[in-house]
Amino acid sequence: MNAGSFVLNILILGVPFSVALLLAALGETINQRAGIFNLGCEGIMAMGAFVAFLPPFFMAGTPQAPFANLIGLVLAIVVGALLGILFALVVVTFRAPQGIAGIGLQMLGWGVAGTLFRHYVGGVTGVAGIAAFPIPGLSRIPVLGQILFNHNPLVYLAFLLVPVFWYVLFKTPWGLKVRAVGTYPRAADSLGIPVARVRYQALALGGAMAGLAGAYLSLAQAKMFADDLIAGRGFIAVALVYFGRWNPVGVMVGALLFSLAQALQLSIQVAGIDFPYEFAVMLPYVLVIVVLALVRKARMVGPTELGKPFDREQRV
């Protein structure tokens, strides 16, 4: 294998790897912009992956089978949004500490998805999943076409959502409210913005995105479900939001960087390069830690009230 095709291979692998991270991290960006970090992202992804997997699994061979993936995606989004709202109930309405509540949600989602899976499905089984959809014309461009335009539709969707989220956050009234309640809820409150409602909406959207991210893993990437399918991607997504400084574009760069490192790691193994396997696997994670340590404090960029509950009559 020559160096050129080695690099090309990493790029072709890396782009679809980044999608689950990107979808989840875009949702988490909205959460955190509204002042709430949802460590339960991982759990919501597990639930999303599981419920999305069910329709194709049970409907295989029936006349409705062509719609199974779509139903699965919608289910994942709805379940994700509901879990986001559940999280909002706990941390916004009851003002529970967000870190603890998030870990709870992570364990809940992971546990429930795993248990139901063993009960109703049993062993590991594959599904047909979402097929690749090369974009006519564009996918024929040499090199670039292979890297960018030869994937399943969710890949395109995820990258299209980057400018959409950017626009929503910075150019719409709702985005303005989200940023305000995450930075200075008291000011938003003094202008008649319903802080709790905006946070609920943000968490519902964030949950829906995490659910979709999970569905991507089970339907498009792995085409199966397993207990450890998510493998920490939910936590990486949370870290990517800090890395990307709460900006969808920065988050996308982070997701790509991380998944390229992962693709590199895989390629090293596949190519049989003499490099300790354990270190290769560690590579992307080490990268995240190093980058996070180097990212400068973004005091005047991000949501300064991140993690703090809001109570109008509380003075401290």
Add this chain to the structure above:
Amino acid sequence: MGHEPIRSLELRGITKRFPGILACDHIDLSVGEHSVRALVGENGAGKTTLMNILMGLYQPDEGRILLNGSEVRFRSPNDAFDHGIGMVHQHFMLVQNMTVAENVALGMKSSHRPFRLDIGAVRKRILEVSERHDLPVNPDALVWQLSVGEQQRVELVKTLCLGARFLILDEPTSALTPQETDELIALLSKMSSELSIVFISHKLHEVKALSDTVSILRRGRIVFEGRTEDQTPADLAALMTGHDVELPRVDSGGAERPVGTGMLSIRELCVKGDRGNLALDGVTLDIAPGEIVGLAGVSGNGQREFAEALNGLRGVDSGSILLDGAQIAGRCAGAVIGEGMGYIPEDRNTEGIVPSFSVRENLVLKDIGGEPWSKAGFLRLGAIADNANDLKERFDIRCPTTDTAAGSLSGGNIQKVILARELARGPKALVAVYPTRGLDMGAEEFIHKQLLARRSEGVAILLISEELEEIMNLSDRIAVIYKGKILKVVPGKDASKRSLGLLMAGVVDE
């Protein structure tokens, strides 16, 4: 949006309770058209609470609000805006990492299109308002880049952009420099021909200059209501506190102190600011035991860096600081405290106390690790509680119990907690930074008396302030700081407002 003019606004029997506190006790208040009503009262009297009720931020436990004679209920600030009522809050309500226009847009619901924020319309409205009222602001500036005075202007513009014809101003001048304050007062008195204004302030000369009528609030009750011109500031102060207030003055007619015997002796001190600039440039100053030296200057000329360097909170580039002969320059805060330095910091909420700790914990914070507050690694809770009760009594700290979170107290009482802690330790020297900023006259009087009492006990005191009155009343000598340098040191009795004002602007007459 109701465009009906506000001819009269009446509050009747408004009552609001917080846990353990009756913040508003059957308050009646009415304001007519085109008039300025001043609302004064000590810290914690209930002024902010009353105005938050009027804005729909708090719901009253009892009472009614009448607008032009008919009852209204405000469930959220939106209802108040709809009726043309707007408020500039005591603390800035500006999102720091957004632009001025975005901050205004947040409240301007007409700019909220379904899929688009019409920031152009907001910008236009801002420029209209700022032109009409002569309030220059740049709609595209980021709020955190603006000075305090500019932010205050933005608050005013924002409130006007939201259509306020009835303006509530909650201590708008407490964070401003004297010059900015004068400008604001002039502006408001011009605006009062078109608007109705409720003006809250502790500075009674501002009240005199601006308002037609005045209401005085004491511990949640209206104790006086009348025309401003019939009252002198001293009358108002007495009504506010319930006793005659007379700000004490230093008596420094005594012998000149020999130079060079400073308790606190600062030599050629150079200190860097946050941006790496030279914030203090060769400052030399001696403070004798039992002497108060006032440091006058427009804020931002190195005062903060000076105070921090003296207290071990900021590194020292060069120069020396001797406290009773011991070198403290560049040493850590703990060591400086150990040498007997007391500190009343500029920002009482973030530097002076731990807001979520109780009053009694805050009172022993500086010595918590040693006798008598702890023993063998355990806190001696009894001793800590006794200490708190004793200091609460001596320093007249008003709090429900000493177990209350210190951050929930009013500004004046937080300052008393800090003062009590610092003075009870028996310091050799004390650095007091803007010690009465934002406080009412009763609290100011108390703090001034305490400073003078320590002076007569032999404490060397550095008083940093922008209030010339305060500096001239208390200081044996006055040093004027400008761009990190001490321009001149004059005896307190020779100083005049005019000469100090010129020095503060950097003009040295020779």
